[in-house]
Amino acid sequence: MPIWTLSIIFWLHMLATVIWIGSLAALALVVLPAAQRSLDDPSYTKFLEALQRRLDPLGWFCLVVLAGT
Numbered sequence: 001m002p003i004w005t006l007s008i009i010f011w012l013h014m015l016a017t018v019i020w021i022g023s024l025a026a027l028a029l030v031v032l033p034a035a036q037r038s039l040d041d042p043s044y045t046k047f048l049e050a051l052q053r054r055l056d057p058l059g060w061f062c063l064v065v066l067a068g069t
Contacts, residue, residue, distance in 0.1 A: 013069035020062035023055065 035047055 009069045012065055016062040016065035016069070020059060020066070023058065027051075027055075 031051075036044060039047060
């Protein structure tokens with residue numbers, strides 16, 4: 001396999017890793033604590049459901065890229 005192909009595969013793998021872990025870290029450290037402090041329980045639950053629907057495709061895409069590379 002040519003070196004440029006391996007470089008692209010490695011780059012895609014690292015990009016998927018950074019996107020996935022970075023989004024989880026941002027959620028855990030910034031978004032969720034702020035939302036929990038500022039929203040009441042029913043609004044927080046709705047927010048979490050909407051956030052999960054929005055981020056699930058991104059997580060699955062990153063997982064597919066990681067498994068493929």
